[in-house]
Amino acid sequence: MPNIRLVFAGLARIAMKAKIIITPKKAVLDPQGKTVQSALEHMGYQGVAGVHVGKYVEIDLAPGTDRAAAQQALNEACHRFLSNPVIEDYKLEIE
Amino acid sequence: MNFAVLQFPASNCDQDAVHAARLLGHSARLVWHKDNSLGDADAVIVPGGFSYGDYLRCGAIARFSPVMQAVKQFADNGGLVLGICNGFQVLCEAHLLPGALIRNRSLQFRCEQIHLKTVAHDSPFTSQIPAGKVLRVPIAHGEGCYFADAETLSQLKAGRQILWQYCTAAGAVTDAANPNGAIENIAGICNARRNVAGLMPHPERACEPLLGSTDGRLIFESMLQTLATPSATLAA
Numbered sequence: 001m002p003n004i005r006l007v008f009a010g011l012a013r014i015a016m017k018a019k020i021i022i023t024p025k026k027a028v029l030d031p032q033g034k035t036v037q038s039a040l041e042h043m044g045y046q047g048v049a050g051v052h053v054g055k056y057v058e059i060d061l062a063p064g065t066d067r068a069a070a071q072q073a074l075n076e077a078c079h080r081f082l083s084n085p086v087i088e089d090y091k092l093e094i095e
Numbered sequence: 096m097n098f099a100v101l102q103f104p105a106s107n108c109d110q111d112a113v114h115a116a117r118l119l120g121h122s123a124r125l126v127w128h129k130d131n132s133l134g135d136a137d138a139v140i141v142p143g144g145f146s147y148g149d150y151l152r153c154g155a156i157a158r159f160s161p162v163m164q165a166v167k168q169f170a171d172n173g174g175l176v177l178g179i180c181n182g183f184q185v186l187c188e189a190h191l192l193p194g195a196l197i198r199n200r201s202l203q204f205r206c207e208q209i210h211l212k213t214v215a216h217d218s219p220f221t222s223q224i225p226a227g228k229v230l231r232v233p234i235a236h237g238e239g240c241y242f243a244d245a246e247t248l249s250q251l252k253a254g255r256q257i258l259w260q261y262c263t264a265a266g267a268v269t270d271a272a273n274p275n276g277a278i279e280n281i282a283g284i285c286n287a288r289r290n291v292a293g294l295m296p297h298p299e300r301a302c303e304p305l306l307g308s309t310d311g312r313l314i315f316e317s318m319l320q321t322l323a324t325p326s327a328t329l330a331a
Contacts, residue, residue, distance in 0.1 A: 024197075027244065028197060028242055029197065029200055029240065029242070029276060031198060031199070031200045031201070031202050031276075032198065032202065035202060055151075081151075081155065081159070082151070084152055084155065084188065084195055086187075086194060086195040086242070086243070086244070087195045087197055087242060
């Protein structure tokens with residue numbers, strides 16, 4: 001039977017991580033994606049219907065951060081700064 | 096007239112902008128991005144370069160520099176602001192201009208002389224450009240492809256906010272004359288109020304015969320003319 005005090009102490013020290021994927025909007029020209037697709041095809045990979053090149057951002061959150069507050073703050077950060085809503089979409093996950 | 100030329104970490108066309116203003120007989124000074132004040136500036140130039148290394152997105156970090164608060168205030172009060180290349184990117188990121196600049200469709204960094212057709216002559220940035228004159232100006236950019244969604248584009252057209260389009264030496268707006276894939280060959284625009292403009296080409300490097308063209312002067316002269324005749328301001 002695990003020591004309950006130690007388990008809770010451990011959980012409090014687990015730092016959360018935000019994982020953000022930023023991709024170009026479908027309406028936006030993605031020449032990088034097209035070039036990578038072309039290269040994949042030249043390399044012999046078949047069945048590639050499309051390639052979209054985006055960005056991945058990982059943010060380490062301080063231990064003890066409130067998840068709901070972090071979700072809200074990060075959504076705002078994604079919308080205001082980490083992505084440009086004119087040309088990009090984003091997906092935010094906190095784990 | 097006094098030009099305030101902003102300087103972000105890794106701006107590199109700031110000195111050229113100061114030089115151009117002085118060539119035209121006016122004064123210009125550099126304003127560091129951390130300054131909260133533009134001083135007694137009559138106009139602001141947001142220069143070209145690779146501010147913050149183009150990290151995250153071009154201009155994405157520079158737009159949050161302290162000096163941009165002063166620029167926004169200056170623009171809200173009707174002051175003239177010209178963004179050149181990275182400066183255009185900063186102004187779009189700061190939402191002082193609509194749309195965004197993305198990677199050139201060729202994926203190449205294009206460094207060459209291009210030609211511009213002036214689309215709207217009724218602005219503080221184009222008023223002195225003779226009708227029909229094609230401007231020859233250099234570009235030097237990897238992410239100069241202007242993009243705006245359909246709704247924004249139709250607003251730009253309705254508001255006569257498209258100032259310059261890439262064209263051939265003869266003034267024809269063709270796909271071949273488009274160096275970066277910008278929608279409708281858009282090289283530069285202004286805001287609805289017509290006091291803030293941005294363009295990807297470098298007029299500050301087309302002000303003296305030594306550099307191959309003096310057509311860039313016409314853009315600065317348009318600004319100076321507007322500043323010299325406040326009663327004739329073209330602001331909406």
